[in-house]
Structure formats: structure tokens, C-alpha cells
Amino acid sequence: MFDKILIANRGEIACRVIKTARRMGITTVAIYSDADRNALHVEMADEAIHIGPPPANQSYIVIDKVMDAIKASGAQAVHPGYGFLSENPKFAQALDAAGVAFVGxxxxxxxxxxxxxxxxxxxxxxxxxxxPGYMGLIGDADEAVKIAGEIGYPVMIKASAGGGGKGMRIAWTDDEAREGFQSSKNEAASSFGDDRIFIEKFVTQPxxxxxxxxxxxxxxxxxxxxxxxxxxxxxxxxxxxxxxxxxxxxxxxxxxxxxxxxxxxxxxxxxxxxxxxxxxxxxxxxxxxxxxxxxxxxxxxxxxxxxxxxxxxxxxxxxxxxxxxxDLTINGWAIENRLYAEDPYRNFLPSIGRLTRYRPPAEGAMGAGTVRNDTGVFEGGEISMYYDPMIAKLCTWAPTRAQAIETMRTALDAFEVEGIGHNLPFLSAVMDHPKFVSGDMTTAFIAEEWPDGFDGVALDDTALRRVAAAAAAMNRVAEIRRARISGTLDNHERKVGTEWMVEAQGERFEVATAADRQGTTVTFATGDAMRVEGDWTPGDRLARMMVDGAPLVLKVDKITQGFRLRTRGADLKVHVRTPRQAELAALMPEKVPPDTSKMLLCPMPGLIVKIDVEEGQEVQEGQALCTVEAMKMENILRAERRGTVAKINASAGDSLAVDDVIMEFE
The missing domain is CATH 3.30.470.20 (ATP-grasp fold, B domain)
Incomplete structure (x- = not known):
């Protein structure tokens, strides 16, 4: 067996390979760019070698630099992970010539x-x-349109050397085929160094x-x-x-x-x-x-x-x-959710920054199932604009599909990520969607179920009442803490009331709380009651509660007169007030956000690839305005309505931050 293996990759897959190699007693060598100097895979490996600047085309996919690292380390084999050089025959040839085994x-x-x-x-x-499709090389956009017409729309335009969804477009018309060909070609060249494109029939309901x-x-x-x-x-x-x-x-x-x-x-x-x-x-x-x-x-x-x-x-x-x-039988059911640094409320655009909080659920047994989390980041680490936006792969296993889904729901609720935009709420929404639960889905599932984008989850009445009951019980614990503190200062103990108004998701619930040593009984004005138990204390960011005997996991942040609670994809401001406080709060005016309807804002940190319009030009709804590249993907920004370009504040080559104004309209 090999004594030493170099992992020619980064992030979670490098960490994943290191775990197995370590268990096998094999020494591991990591490579890293300037951006990954403090990365988790570098910390986990037995050795680490620097290979260059942050961009992958100056470090991780430069064969000569990786070969130099292999030689310097004395590694006998190389595991390429996925992406980067994993499917590059020239890299495999270089390893063979050097007498180094390719784990592939x-x-x-x-x-x-x-x-x-x-x-x-x-x-x-x-x-x-x-x-069915056209297997020959396609020279230009005109030829792409001609071939697409012969195959019959819809068609899939794909990079020959592609993977991971990059260099891939679906076209339903000649215009989309022309535009998709060029975008696919550009992405293919940028991501793989190979801009060859082919076209095949797009199978509907696939x-x-x-x-x-x-x-x-x-x-x-x-x-x-x-x-x-x-x-x-x-x-x-x-x-x-x-x-x-x-x-x-x-x-x-x-x-x-x-x-x-x-x-x-x-x-x-x-x-x-x-x-x-x-x-x-x-x-x-x-x-x-x-x-x-x-x-x-x-x-x-x-x-x-x-x-x-x-x-x-x-x-x-x-x-x-x-x-x-x-010998290879199927035992139980497993589900994987990919946690991405993408903001679902901004059409899943990439998000970068520091992970101010990163607390995955514990791996191992959870209820009837088990949890596994393959990750390459840590709390306090940076999500860079240079690489794929994946943060982690959260996996659950259980004897049945229904149990695996339920285990995943609980695991997602317990996964704490702060500091960046991420898709945890969306993943929770998918796990609860009737089509997914029934197994009745196609590759068009997301586009069909969220055609206008994801704008959050609204809990049904039963789930909302469970959250309201939990919030009332948590508020009682917080009020007791405050009463004891004020009692210490004033030499008397303030009594905690039992009558409260809980407001969440536009609904108001009048409740009364009755507590004992085991928990709190929350009675609604309708007469029905819920029993709430748990060990949450003020300051805890995660609350694991039992409401009427069923588990409820809440991410908790304190707000004035209540909590911000997140569960099952819903992000709720839950106010818990005395009846008089609720009466006065109803009279307060709401803050109106600024009007940005006449501006094109950069939706993510990225690089302006091109500007498609000029100042004074009239644009139509859906017309391409500019292209922004971020995390190896090109994003075409389009006009939301008809208008005239009044001012352009950016040009090709500019690096922009989130919400930078790209252009303004009359």
C-alpha cells in the first residue's frame, strides 16, 4: 500500500479523502493557494505545500505546479477529488511519466x-x-441555431468538456440558442480551458x-x-x-x-x-x-x-x-443536501464573506437515522469568490425514505450558519414539499415550483401555533431571568405575568402560560393547550424543544420584545408582548425601505464581463443589460421592465460588491 498520497484538490472533498487515507494509515499531503492558506484541508493534512495565487488557473489547475508539489513531497499517489484536474488526461499522463499512481x-x-x-x-x-443529438463540433452561433432547429426545440447546449452544470444552457428558441451558445462557450473556456460545444435533444419531464x-x-x-x-x-x-x-x-x-x-x-x-x-x-x-x-x-x-x-x-x-x-445490496435510504453559499432570496446568487457562526448538527445517530456532514470550512473561515460556493454536504440515512427525510428536516433545522447568504431555508422547503415527499419530481422541479424565485416559507396554522407556544414558553424563561436580575438591583422580585400576546407571520395568538418543573403548558384563547418542554436558556442560539411530544428545533436570535426564530425554512419575527404592549405596538408606523426600482444593483460580488447597453438607450423587458461573473459562473442581468438607461456606473473588468449600482434608469 502507498505510504503517502497527495490530494490535488481543496475544500470538502480534500477533507473527505484525508479522512479515509488517515484511517488506512496513509500520510496525506495538501496543496493550497494564497486564499486557502488557513483552510481546513490544509490543517487536516499531515503536510501542506503552497502552489500559487487564489485563481484556480494560477494554482490548482496548473499541472506543472502540482507536479512540483508531488516531487517535493515524495508522494507515491495522487487523488484528484472532483473538478480541477480530476478529468484532465494531460495530468494523468504527467503522473504516469513521473511514476506516480493516479487514483483514478x-x-x-x-x-x-x-x-x-x-x-x-x-x-x-x-x-x-x-x-438524439448532433455529435460534431459547432463552429459559431449561426451554426448552433441551424442545428438546434434541425434537432427540434427544446435543445440542450453543452460544453464537451463540461461538468457541474457549467457550460450548459437549455434553449427553446433561435434567440436562446444563439445566446446560450455564446455563454456556454465562454463558461467552458473559463472553467475547463476547452470551449467546444455540442447540442442534443432536451428530454421533457426528465x-x-x-x-x-x-x-x-x-x-x-x-x-x-x-x-x-x-x-x-x-x-x-x-x-x-x-x-x-x-x-x-x-x-x-x-x-x-x-x-x-x-x-x-x-x-x-x-x-x-x-x-x-x-x-x-x-x-x-x-x-x-x-x-x-x-x-x-x-x-x-x-x-x-x-x-x-x-x-x-x-x-x-x-x-x-x-x-x-x-454482494452489493441496498440497505435503507440516504439523502444528501448540498449547502451552498448562495442567497435564495436573491435568486440563489453567490454570497461571500466570513462564517461568523458555523455549527453543523452532530454526526452520528439522530432519532431513527444517522447524520453525516462532509465539509471543508470552519467557524471564522472565509468563503472566497474564487471557488465553488459549496459549504458542506449534509447527509442522512434511515431504514426508510420517510425516516431519512424526517431526519434531514431535523438536521437542517439544527444547522447554524451565519455571516453569509446560504440555501438552508430552501433545502428545508424542498424537504417539506409534497412532490418531493411523494417522490414525484423531475429536473424541472425547482423551476416549476418556484417560477418567480424563492421568497421564504410560510408555516401552516398547525406549525405556526407550535412555534407560538414554544416562543411563549421561551419568553417566560427569559422574563424570569430578567426579573431575578432586576430583583437583585431593586431589592425586590418583579412578578412574571401569565397573559401574553404572541404575533408571528401576521397572526396574533392570545395565550396563557402555566409552568412547572418539567415545562410549560401554553393555553390559547380558543381553549386548546400545548405542552412545551426543553432546556433552552436565554443566550442559547439553538432551542431543542418538545411540543405536545413532537420535536421542534429552532434557531434563536433575540429581538426587541421577542425572538427571531427559524425552523423548517421559515424565518419569523415572533413578538411576545403583554396585552397592553401589543395594543400600543399596533399603533407604531412601519419603516418603508428605500426605492431602488430605477436602479440595476449588482446582486453578488463579482466581475463585470460586459455591458450590453448604452446611456440613453431604450430597453425592453427581459433584455440583457450586462453579464457578471462570480464563482466561475456567468450571470446575465436583464431588464425587469421597459425603460431608458440614464447612467452607467460600471464597465467591463470592474469588480463590484453586493448592491453596487451598475446603472440607473429614467
């Missing part, structure tokens, strides 16, 4: 499957179902289901069942689960066998993933093969008990797979 597939397999055009041709020859394969160097190959990855936003996976709630055993076996057949056709070794699009009739079509470890690999590990990173290392060391296909 052979160069020829990377070349064959890494190019989506070539891979589709090989898949067809191997008898794997493929999506589900994204992928098969995990694992092959050794002795001709043995298995599939570790499937993962459902249909919950996507902008072609980027957000929620994954294993197994799929949609597949039957016959379809699962057919997809697995085709995936193994494709892997063997290219002499594949190591872990890889064959992705399929599946329609409503369970017809499945080959999409692409990722010749690396996938972001969502933990859910496969949780239902099979196989450590994929360990097997990749053992395969690279020449060992045989320790199991056969019939």
Missing part, C-alpha cells in the same frame, strides 16, 4: 469519456441507450438518475446501484438520494448492466459514474460518464457500506475488488 481511471478512459461527443459514440457502439460503477485492474466490474439527482437548479444538483424512489428492480438492473458494459468498453478502472436521463415511462438514455468521484458519492456509501475512496486507493494499488455484484 486510465488516460484512455478519461479521454474517451471526458469528451461528451466521443463518449456518446462509444456508448452507442456498446449498446447503451443514447439521446429525471436525472446515475449509476455508480467500480472497476479494478483485473477485469472485475460492479455497479453500486443508483442515485436520483433530479432536484437541480441551473443544471446544478442540489438534492440527491439513493436509491431512486422511481426505479423498479428491472430498470435498475438494466441501467446497471449498461453502465458496467460502457465502463468495460473503455477499459475503465477506479470509481466512475454513468449518468442517465429517464423519462416518465422509465425509458433511459445515456447522458455522460464522469471519470472521477462524484460530489454525491456519500449516499451510495451509506446504502451499500462501501467506502468508495478506500476502494479507489486500493484499485490504484493494484488490488482486486473485495466483493461481487451479488
Amino acid at each position: 481511471p486510465p488516460v484512455k478512459a478519461i479521454e474517451a469519456m471526458g469528451d461528451k461527443i466521443t463518449s456518446k459514440k462509444i456508448a452507442q457502439e456498446a449498446g447503451v441507450n443514447t439521446v 429525471r436525472h438518475i446515475e449509476i455508480q460503477v467500480l472497476c479494478d485492474q483485473h477485469g472485475n466490474a460492479v455497479y453500486l446501484h443508483e442515485r436520483e439527482c433530479s432536484i437541480q437548479r441551473r443544471n446544478q444538483k442540489v438534492v440527491e438520494e439513493a436509491p431512486s424512489p422511481f426505479l423498479d428492480e428491472a430498470t435498475r438492473r438494466a441501467m446497471g448492466e449498461q453502465a458496467v458494459r460502457l465502463a468495460q468498453a473503455v477499459g475503465y478502472t477506479s470509481a466512475g459514474t454513468v449518468e442517465f436521463i429517464v423519462d416518465g415511462e422509465r425509458n433511459f438514455y445515456f447522458l455522460e460518464m464522469n471519470t472521477r468521484l462524484q460530489v454525491e458519492h456519500p449516499v451510495t456509501e451509506m446504502i451499500t457500506g462501501v467506502d468508495l475512496v478506500e476502494q479507489m486507493i486500493r484499485v490504484a494499488n493494484g488490488e482486486k475488488l473485495p466483493f461481487r455484484q451479488e
Whole structure:
């Protein structure tokens, strides 16, 4: 076995590889840029080597710099993680020439499957179902429009060397095909150094289901069942689960066998993933093969008990797979939620800054299930604009899908993140959505259910009353604390009242509290009562309560006369006042926010790629105004209504902060 492995990556995947290598007794070497000098993966590794400035194209994906680090460290093998150099055949060739083992597939397999055009041709020859499309190279936007018309809209415009949703656009019209071609080409060049584009038919009502394969160097190959990855936003996976709630055993076996057949056709070794699009009739079509470890690999590990990173290392060391296909059964259900530094209230635009609070739920047993959190950040660390916005991958396992979902709901409620915008509220909303709960979803789920963007969660009456009861009980604890403090100063103890008005989400609840040593009974004006128990004390940022015997987890912040409470995706200002205070508060005027309707504000920290309009120009609703690049993605900002550009305050190449004024309108 190898004595020392270098991880040619960063963030959570580098930390993930280090954990397994450490368990195997292998010394680990991290590489880092200036931006990652204090990163978690650097702290976890046994050794760390600096490789350059923050931009990935000046550090993490510069093959010569990584090779220098390998030589300096004396590492015998390299695990590339995913992204960066993980599917770069030149990197694999450089390792081979240097006599260093690549913890991944052979160069020829990377070349064959890494190019989506070539891979589709090989898949067809191997008898794997493929999506109709144009497999040749496309020269310009005019040719893209012509080909799209011949295939028939809608079409998917994709980067040949793409992955992770980058360099990918759906077009329904000629204009969208023209615009999408150029944006995909630009993103592909920026992210992969390869701007080749191809076009294929976009399958409507699709589900994204992928098969995990694992092959050794002795001709043995298995599939570790499937993962459902249909919950996507902008072609980027957000929620994954294993197994799929949609597949039957016959379809699962057919997809697995085709995936193994494709892997063997290219002499594949190591872990890889064959992705399929599946329609409503369970017809499945080959999409692409990722010749690396996938972001969502933990859910496969949780239902099979196989450590994929360990097997990749053992395969690279020449060992045989320790199991056969019939040994790989499905045990329980696993769900993964990707926690991103993206603000769901700003159309999921990237957010950067310092993590002033980062407290994941404890890993291990939680109720009927278990929790796993793969992360690469820590409290006090910085979320940089230079890399992918993923903060963590929160995973839960339980014997059944319903239990895995419920465990995930509780885990999300207990996950504390402050200092940046993040998608925790949105993930909670997905976990509670009837379509997700039923398993009835497609890759259009997010676009269909939140067509106008995400603006938060409104709790139903039952859930809101539970929160109101908890807030009343918590307020009683806080009032007792205040009474004791004031009693110390005034030499008398102020009595705490029992009658309160709780206001939340536009609703008002008259309640009476009656406390004992075990908890508080909260009685509503309607006569019904709720029993609240818990050990919350003032200052605690997380409250784990039991309301009528059912758990309720709340993130807590103090506000004047109440609390800011967050649970199940809802962000509530809950005021708890005496009846007289509530009467007076109703007379107070509300603060009106400033009018920014005639301004285009930068929605995220980023770089202006281009300005599409001029001062004095009349623009129409939906017209492109400018393009902002952030976290390796191009974002086109469009006019919300018809108007005239009065002033432009930025130009191409400018770096802007959130809410900087890009242009003003008459």
C-alpha cells in the first residue's frame, strides 16, 4: 500500500479523502493557494505545500505546479477529488511519466469519456441507450441555431468538456440558442480551458438518475446501484438520494448492466459514474460518464457500506475488488443536501464573506437515522469568490425514505450558519414539499415550483401555533431571568405575568402560560393547550424543544420584545408582548425601505464581463443589460421592465460588491 498520497484538490472533498487515507494509515499531503492558506484541508493534512495565487488557473489547475508539489513531497499517489484536474488526461499522463499512481481511471478512459461527443459514440457502439443529438463540433452561433432547429426545440447546449452544470444552457428558441451558445462557450473556456460545444435533444419531464460503477485492474466490474439527482437548479444538483424512489428492480438492473458494459468498453478502472436521463415511462438514455468521484458519492456509501475512496486507493494499488455484484445490496435510504453559499432570496446568487457562526448538527445517530456532514470550512473561515460556493454536504440515512427525510428536516433545522447568504431555508422547503415527499419530481422541479424565485416559507396554522407556544414558553424563561436580575438591583422580585400576546407571520395568538418543573403548558384563547418542554436558556442560539411530544428545533436570535426564530425554512419575527404592549405596538408606523426600482444593483460580488447597453438607450423587458461573473459562473442581468438607461456606473473588468449600482434608469 502507498505510504503517502497527495490530494490535488481543496475544500470538502480534500477533507473527505484525508479522512479515509488517515484511517488506512496513509500520510496525506495538501496543496493550497494564497486564499486557502488557513483552510481546513490544509490543517487536516499531515503536510501542506503552497502552489500559487487564489485563481484556480494560477494554482490548482496548473499541472506543472502540482507536479512540483508531488516531487517535493515524495508522494507515491495522487487523488484528484472532483473538478480541477480530476478529468484532465494531460495530468494523468504527467503522473504516469513521473511514476506516480493516479487514483483514478486510465488516460484512455478519461479521454474517451471526458469528451461528451466521443463518449456518446462509444456508448452507442456498446449498446447503451443514447439521446438524439448532433455529435460534431459547432463552429459559431449561426451554426448552433441551424442545428438546434434541425434537432427540434427544446435543445440542450453543452460544453464537451463540461461538468457541474457549467457550460450548459437549455434553449427553446433561435434567440436562446444563439445566446446560450455564446455563454456556454465562454463558461467552458473559463472553467475547463476547452470551449467546444455540442447540442442534443432536451428530454421533457426528465429525471436525472446515475449509476455508480467500480472497476479494478483485473477485469472485475460492479455497479453500486443508483442515485436520483433530479432536484437541480441551473443544471446544478442540489438534492440527491439513493436509491431512486422511481426505479423498479428491472430498470435498475438494466441501467446497471449498461453502465458496467460502457465502463468495460473503455477499459475503465477506479470509481466512475454513468449518468442517465429517464423519462416518465422509465425509458433511459445515456447522458455522460464522469471519470472521477462524484460530489454525491456519500449516499451510495451509506446504502451499500462501501467506502468508495478506500476502494479507489486500493484499485490504484493494484488490488482486486473485495466483493461481487451479488454482494452489493441496498440497505435503507440516504439523502444528501448540498449547502451552498448562495442567497435564495436573491435568486440563489453567490454570497461571500466570513462564517461568523458555523455549527453543523452532530454526526452520528439522530432519532431513527444517522447524520453525516462532509465539509471543508470552519467557524471564522472565509468563503472566497474564487471557488465553488459549496459549504458542506449534509447527509442522512434511515431504514426508510420517510425516516431519512424526517431526519434531514431535523438536521437542517439544527444547522447554524451565519455571516453569509446560504440555501438552508430552501433545502428545508424542498424537504417539506409534497412532490418531493411523494417522490414525484423531475429536473424541472425547482423551476416549476418556484417560477418567480424563492421568497421564504410560510408555516401552516398547525406549525405556526407550535412555534407560538414554544416562543411563549421561551419568553417566560427569559422574563424570569430578567426579573431575578432586576430583583437583585431593586431589592425586590418583579412578578412574571401569565397573559401574553404572541404575533408571528401576521397572526396574533392570545395565550396563557402555566409552568412547572418539567415545562410549560401554553393555553390559547380558543381553549386548546400545548405542552412545551426543553432546556433552552436565554443566550442559547439553538432551542431543542418538545411540543405536545413532537420535536421542534429552532434557531434563536433575540429581538426587541421577542425572538427571531427559524425552523423548517421559515424565518419569523415572533413578538411576545403583554396585552397592553401589543395594543400600543399596533399603533407604531412601519419603516418603508428605500426605492431602488430605477436602479440595476449588482446582486453578488463579482466581475463585470460586459455591458450590453448604452446611456440613453431604450430597453425592453427581459433584455440583457450586462453579464457578471462570480464563482466561475456567468450571470446575465436583464431588464425587469421597459425603460431608458440614464447612467452607467460600471464597465467591463470592474469588480463590484453586493448592491453596487451598475446603472440607473429614467
